[in-house]
Amino acid sequence: MKSTIPDTGVPITPSAANGSDRQEASLHGEILLRLRDYVVEGNIPDGARVPERQLCEMFGISRTPLREALKVLAAEGLIELLPNRGARVRQLSQRDLEELFDVMAGLESLAGRLACEAITDEEIAAIEQLHYEMYGHYLHRDMHGYFQANQRIHESIVAAARNETLKTAYANFAGRIRRVRYSANFARKRQRWAEAMREHEAILDALRRRAASELSDILFQHLRNKRMAAIEHLGEPQGDVSAAP
Amino acid sequence: MKSTIPDTGVPITPSAANGSDRQEASLHGEILLRLRDYVVEGNIPDGARVPERQLCEMFGISRTPLREALKVLAAEGLIELLPNRGARVRQLSQRDLEELFDVMAGLESLAGRLACEAITDEEIAAIEQLHYEMYGHYLHRDMHGYFQANQRIHESIVAAARNETLKTAYANFAGRIRRVRYSANFARKRQRWAEAMREHEAILDALRRRAASELSDILFQHLRNKRMAAIEHLGEPQGDVSAAP
DNA sequence: GGCGGCTATTTTGCATTCATTTTTTGTCCT
């Protein structure tokens, strides 16, 4: 039998008794969470078929709840469902990525604006803390630590917006590009890195002054620059990753 | 047999052979579209149960594709799924509405920003056209016409952003509040109306000058004001509409 | 030897069926 999930050689394992012990009442709910992670983590190559049968065995369930989860993931934009031809991991074109980054930029820009209305001094202090932490990683050229601190800063801003709807939407879009971000961020140029640090200082400054529309602008530009840095280096390996001879 | 869809006395009709003749290849896809409309149009009271069985008969299908559609609608935030207790039309609290309006404001603000980068003179002219049309409705106190022209203006701005992802997200959130908007808009005060007209002129002005961040600000404020106008009058009939003695 | 058409197998889409859980109804007891 020829596996339909190609090449990777990665054996299909059910996310190994998921680390985060969240639990869903319904089966389809759990499957949804697990399958989403499975896709987001990149266990299935871009554009590859997602055979129902195999996933059913992998999760040890019947096709009904799995198909329900697939429909939801399709609605979220992570996979696409071709009529009578099954589900495929959605292949994001460069254009798609640009669009996604811009929407993320818009959401963060909004988050900043809203945060200015409600953020407390303590929250700002916490973000400053993260900022210094990030600066330390920057000095030590610790990309991974830097990336994490960076992410936490942005999440803090979103949290300070006091808008669960926004937070959910943000998480959703973040999930869609996570696959790409993993690979993209490690290609960041040194120069861009320094630039990003300066931008972050401006962000913090605007936040302290609660300058809503200014912060909104800065955040948008910051994310726009991020988009450039993340996408330009992609070049053309857009088609099939495994296609390179 | 007592119908679970209460009170309204509205007989369940299958969206009367849907006017828009869009067609989906798959059954669940069509059901999704029809059911979404059915809910958005307010055929089911807030918080009421959405009985699978009844809907199946109504659409003439089995439960499988219907349940798939329900899962998607739940993911979209239109309904909520209580474990073992079926689907309910999601009841939006006042806070939910505020959040939704703010997110919409953020998206439109983003749309304006992006539109400044790519909009053509022809598109601006078309929006001006709509603006004058809307002004006419305003003068004639034609609320319905005004509302439609207004909506088309905002849609035009979103379209000019050249971002399908944004467009989709926008449509999604718009759908969630449409139920409320119908009732909310008719309560608009005269004064707010005039204010909105002025804001629209400022929008047009900024758009002509391609002043991205300025337009972004104006659009956000415009939507924020809309939010106030739409929500304040809601007062307290937030709980159960049918609860008033 | 390559290509096009035909059949067999797999896979998808939906309906149906089965097992639980919830909700309702009826009855009994206080």
Added chain:
DNA sequence: AGGACAAAAAATGAATGCAAAATAGCCGCC
């Protein structure tokens, strides 16, 4: 009479079964 409990009815959640479509394998043909 009212409330609590219990059994019946209905609804939900998931599995299985079946028809249609797609993929692949195969053979004949050019």
